[in-house]
Amino acid sequence: MTERPNPLLIANTIDEALDAVSRGSTPIAGGTDLVVGARQGNKRLPASLVAIDRVEELQSIGLDSDGSLSIGSGVTHATLMSSTVVVTNYTALADAAALIGSPATRNVGTIGGNVMNGSPAMDTGAPLAVFDAMIQLSTVAGNRQITTSELWVAPGQTSAEPDELCTAIIIAPQPDRSGSAYVRLEYRRSMEIAVVGAAAVVTLGLDGTIAGCRIALTAVAPTIVLVDGLESLIGQAIGEATLATVADLASSQAAPISDLRASEQYRSHSVGVMAKRAVLAAARRATGESISVPVNRSIGVGSDGQRQWEAGAS
Amino acid sequence: MTIDEQGSESESIGYDLHVNGQTYPVEATLDRNLLGVLRTEIGLTGTKEGCDDCECGACMVLLDGQPVNSCSYLAAQAQGRQITTIEGLGNADQLHPLQECLLAHGGVQCGFCTPGMIISAHALLERNSSPSRDEVGIGLSGNLCRCTGYAKIIDAVLDSASNGSVEPTP
Ligand SMILES: Cc1cc2nc3c(=O)[nH]c(=O)nc-3n(C[C@H](O)[C@H](O)[C@H](O)COP(=O)(O)OP(=O)(O)OC[C@H]3O[C@@H](n4cnc5c(N)ncnc54)[C@H](O)[C@@H]3O)c2cc1C
Ligand code: FES
Numbered sequence: 002m003t004e005r006p007n008p009l010l011i012a013n014t015i016d017e018a019l020d021a022v023s024r025g026s027t028p029i030a031g032g033t034d035l036v037v038g039a040r041q042g043n044k045r046l047p048a049s050l051v052a053i054d055r056v057e058e059l060q061s062i063g064l065d066s067d068g069s070l071s072i073g074s075g076v077t078h079a080t081l082m083s084s085t086v087v088v089t090n091y092t093a094l095a096d097a098a099a100l101i102g103s104p105a106t107r108n109v110g111t112i113g114g115n116v117m118n119g120s121p122a123m124d125t126g127a128p129l130a131v132f133d134a135m136i137q138l139s140t141v142a143g144n145r146q147i148t149t150s151e152l153w154v155a156p157g158q159t160s161a162e163p164d165e166l167c168t169a170i171i172i173a174p175q176p177d178r179s180g181s182a183y184v185r186l187e188y189r190r191s192m193e194i195a196v197v198g199a200a201a202v203v204t205l206g207l208d209g210t211i212a213g214c215r216i217a218l219t220a221v222a223p224t225i226v227l228v229d230g231l232e233s234l235i236g237q238a239i240g241e242a243t244l245a246t247v248a249d250l251a252s253s254q255a256a257p258i259s260d261l262r263a264s265e266q267y268r269s270h271s272v273g274v275m276a277k278r279a280v281l282a283a284a285r286r287a288t289g290e291s292i293s294v295p296v297n298r299s300i301g302v303g304s305d306g307q308r309q310w311e312a313g314a315s
Numbered sequence: 316m317t318i319d320e321q322g323s324e325s326e327s328i329g330y331d332l333h334v335n336g337q338t339y340p341v342e343a344t345l346d347r348n349l350l351g352v353l354r355t356e357i358g359l360t361g362t363k364e365g366c367d368d369c370e371c372g373a374c375m376v377l378l379d380g381q382p383v384n385s386c387s388y389l390a391a392q393a394q395g396r397q398i399t400t401i402e403g404l405g406n407a408d409q410l411h412p413l414q415e416c417l418l419a420h421g422g423v424q425c426g427f428c429t430p431g432m433i434i435s436a437h438a439l440l441e442r443n444s445s446p447s448r449d450e451v452g453i454g455l456s457g458n459l460c461r462c463t464g465y466a467k468i469i470d471a472v473l474d475s476a477s478n479g480s481v482e483p484t485p
């Protein structure tokens with residue numbers, strides 16, 4: 002008789018988890034994608050799972066010796082959105098984590114699950130892309146690090162091998178006078194998936210003009226999109242003209258689908274608006290202004306508050 | 316509930332669940348959700364099934380003190396953790412202060428959302444004993460109520476946090 006794989010192993014260490022994935026078990030962290038997907042019939046529940054939610058080594062946020070931020074794959078969105086170092090230096094990621102699902106989703110859902118699920122609508126994806134994050138994939142044999150664009154290949158599909166576990170997400174320090182933000186379009190304030198979204202990181206020069214800018218877009222293509230052509234913004238002041246360029250560049254590089262929730266045209270247009278808001282909030286944060294997490298709530302997207310907020314900027 | 320209609324993975328596994336301070340041995344297939352096991356195997360029916368799709372929060376329970384949607388959580392993954400259901404917070408003889416406040420403010424109509432609301436509110440108040448109105452809104456944002464319009468539920472939670480100083484919404 003062949004031995005049946007253990008249906009559910011509860012791992013306590015990275016080594017136990019790596020050993021289980023090397024023998025064919027699928028990792029489950031919070032299960033908020035995996036279990037919900039299986040119950041909706043999108044994907045079958047794997048015959049053998051390894052629960053990684055008790056692996057403490059995967060649950061810390063720390064600084065490496067070179068100043069890089071290392072986020073364990075098992076860090077939950079609730080931890081991420083309230084981590085001082087994330088909120089201070091990588092604010093867009095905190096904005097994104099704070100928008101995910103509900104308190105219950107954020108308490109069990111992890112950044113590793115979000116990243117490895119590979120949905121083009123994932124909220125942590127655009128922030129990680131603008132920060133040039135490296136995804137650390139580990140096997141029993143060792144580790145490798147790849148970029149987010151190498152990881153995400155198609156909707157719900159990553160380039161990771163089945164025996165690879167995402168163990169950490171590593172982000173290099175940002176230059177001085179940098180700020181970041183993530184904004185999404187949503188029809189309701191909770192239990193929602195982004196209609197479209199945009200993350201921006203902006204670095205300002207000593208004269209207050211743009212010294213660097215990266216933008217990534219959510220839910221407008223099969224994977225997260227990094228916007229090209231932003232060099233033209235270097236040396237420009239933040240104002241109506243630069244924001245209009247940002248919106249045009251973002252909208253023109255979006256290749257969204259039409260579905261129940263939004264048409265292609267609406268997604269293309271509104272992702273430009275989100276990109277503009279993300280750049281504006283990031284630039285304000287770069288000056289040291291405190292805009293609380295998540296930007297969506299502090300500017301009241303879609304409200305008079307937001308219109309006043311935008312008017313105040315130009 | 317069976318996820319796997321092919322039936323090939325339907326072998327039962329045995330494990331213990333710790334619910335409201337008691338240990339229950341469970342024999343169930345891997346695909347069984349925590350909500351179903353609590354209600355049908357253990358017999359604790361206070362936790363409700365609203366949508367069965369992680370949308371409404373009627374199924375909310377505490378896992379080591381944190382709220383989870385039990386309809387979308389594998390029962391087997393809850394082994395080794397402390398599960399608290401509404402039965403663990405209060406009962407007809409001894410209502411939990413949140414239950415008393417909900418009754419006092421008319422925050423209960425059909426009552427179907429109430430256990431889940433109380434679980435989420437309890438988790439919020441454990442973390443933040445004097446939340447603002449907005450913070451209560453965020454804390455309850457994973458719980459739908461189709462009857463009350465929420466204002467009275469939020470009043471009740473604020474009242475429970477401040478020991479009776481909240482004026483009822485008319
Ligand atoms: C009600 C609800 C609302 C939601 N709202 C949002 C939202 O607003 N924004 C958003 O982006 N998402 C949302 N989601 C999706 C989901 O909550 C997130 O993607 C979450 O981060 C997934 O993490 P998890 O730990 O639950 O992943 P799991 O479901 O445990 O895993 C997801 C996938 O990743 C794999 N995996 C997990 N961890 C690892 C690892 N360390 N290494 C390798 N593979 C791994 C699993 O095998 C599985 O294929 C929502 C889900 C629900 C149910
Ligand atoms: S029954 Fe679980 S969220 Fe509705």
Ligand code: FES
Binds near residue numbers: 422427428459462463
């Ligand atoms: S009281 Fe009926 S759903 Fe809330």
